Amino acid sequence: MSAEKSVKTVTCTAPVNIAVIKYWGKRDEELILPINSSLSVTLHQDQLKTTTTAAISRNFKEDRIWLNGVEDNINHSRLQSCLREVRRLARKRRGGEEDETTPWSMSQKVHIASVNNFPTAAGLASSAAGYACLVYTLSKLFGVESELSAIARQGSGSACRSMYGGFVQWVMGQRADGKDSLAKQVEDEMHWPDLRILILVVSAERKHIGSTAGMQTSVETSPLLKYRAESVVPARMEEMTEAIRQRDFERFAQLTMKDSNQFHATCLDTFPPIFYLNDISKRIINLVHRYNDYYGQTKVAYTFDAGPNAVIFTLEPVMNEFVEVVKGCFPPESNGGPFLKGLPVSPTDLSDELRSAVETEPTPRGLQYIIVTKPGPGPQLSEDSSIHLLGPDGEPKSSA
Amino acid sequence: MSAEKSVKTVTCTAPVNIAVIKYWGKRDEELILPINSSLSVTLHQDQLKTTTTAAISRNFKEDRIWLNGVEDNINHSRLQSCLREVRRLARKRRGGEEDETTPWSMSQKVHIASVNNFPTAAGLASSAAGYACLVYTLSKLFGVESELSAIARQGSGSACRSMYGGFVQWVMGQRADGKDSLAKQVEDEMHWPDLRILILVVSAERKHIGSTAGMQTSVETSPLLKYRAESVVPARMEEMTEAIRQRDFERFAQLTMKDSNQFHATCLDTFPPIFYLNDISKRIINLVHRYNDYYGQTKVAYTFDAGPNAVIFTLEPVMNEFVEVVKGCFPPESNGGPFLKGLPVSPTDLSDELRSAVETEPTPRGLQYIIVTKPGPGPQLSEDSSIHLLGPDGEPKSSA
8 A cells, every 4th residue: 555655646638739830840850949930720639639647656666658558668769858858847946956855756767658549640640749748747747837848849849839729839949959949829729719620531541651751851852841941931920820810711721721732842842752642632632622612712721741631620600511511522431420520510401503513523431530629728637537547556557 | 630739738747855854834924935944855756746737728718727637726826826936937038028929928828737646635745746846847838947946835835845856955045035945955866875765654534734724823822833943943954964964864863853743842832732643653653762772773763744644764774674663563454565555675574572672562554554765856857748647639638
């Protein structure tokens, strides 16, 4: 019993974010400093989240980590960066002295367990939610209150944006030590209540070229990426921030699509070229443009990260109809039940006119499923100890 | 009989060309002046050519044109530009006076018939060969000897490059009247005897977005295209010219691939985005990179125009093996006979090591066929009157 009591356990959750001004390319590989600023929307944790439990105890012999139930290598350098930086902040907070009288000393070892409720590496930026959750959870465990996005950034660049809810800028900064390369909230998750986000899961296959290797090759070989980072993105950051502040969907949507396309253009300008969009992705892009053309108005936008899955932005009144349009193009395999996950969608009838305007050869099995969500808050401390992933002994709970 | 004798008939052929530094975007739509210089290889007419017959007679009531056996609209503005400009040169040559005593007066009407021996609009730049052939044939009919590429350019931009054999630059020029926007031969068709060109015909479907509309949208919407034209292409033109002069295949091949990729990147940066590459095109790209990686040397290059078909450059000693590799990836439907057209290819055995290095899931029916060719000469006057497409009366011969 005394062994169990000497374990302190904290569980937190953190969100996925989707960039609308894309991050692609580092100026410093070690500190993870980007070549341009970026801007993202934080997705709601009711649909997509990482849950992390961290525990500390005198009884632990070494730092250990379990990802989705399987022990992983704690010596991964980015993981080590995050652990080291949170411990450093914790020591600083205590005046730089090791306090041997507290049971939760900085020198004690941690056990970490983390799970995602969505497929890892399916282009859904699982590393962003993962590192945001790790850093947030460790900070709660060690009682650290400081700015944490610069630490999360050292785990995975885009993780810094998952440290806030709503609409978030990652300001690239200028300093060589990266201290000014931080995430900042533009508006919180309540700012744009009728914004809806659909994730069209084209393929849950692991992507061929990971984003770390991909962006490194792009920085080395693409003349267009350099130009984009230096000369295109700065104005787009301002325009996007303004569009979000004013809830100007048309402007937000157009810029989101243009920036996604430009990011994928720089991948194609990379040598050898990198392709993340496949023929299904292109069909989705064409479908969105036909839908908007039909209304003579930009009612729906797409964006694609380093994978073929589409993330769709639209407004609540448009959502039901657009989902129906997508189902027409990509008829679900089964009765449609598990095809839609997340927020409720009401079936709706499409006019013949709309149907024929967007009509295309249907592609059955083109999509696996759709996740329906909206902007959500940043990382959360869980008060419910029943969701701890580590037992009272600090070992992973059996998944049974 | 007298009516027949009063018909003067000329037949010429002209080649297709494939750009290795791409042309995309006009600064003047009317005169067809490009936003950057470009460079191409002229393909041999033994495999791909346009044949055009033009006739002139007092008996003709109006200018008429037949394309692939079907009468077309002679009033097409680009066709009219070419007719007008050749007639103007002819008049100028005769001292600006209309000479009513010659039977082949400039004011007499022309009949034109033109056929391609390859699928129209399959991304094989049929308009380039077509307009080059038209202008060359009219010049022979009217006895004009001047520089003709500026006239062909007004039919279709890339047609100016089909006015020469071998390796050809289209120098963009600076003048507003376009008089300095001309094609110039870099090296003739004998310069690089072992260079081979394979056309991998992915799909003979008509492309969705024609290049005229596509490039106009790109100029209006793509920030990357503007940068490419102004800041990337000039140095590439010099490097490509140098690589060709030195027959430096490695340099030629790498730059060819990079420039193709960058062109398609600017199409993707266009809004709405334009996609010419499909999943089969990407498989070809990946196959080429895997093949080159296997040898640690750039032995093969790809380039793609405004369509999914690949054009492959390689050297004669490599060709047989690479064709075998392509056949492994895209198994021909039939016995392989009609799958290969053009220059002979010898079947060859692939080592198991190579096979497994480039191995991929085979895609039957991914390719329709392969045309094997090499660099060839510019337009040719045919001395053989039996190939005239117009009969002695100046009407199209029956195709029977």
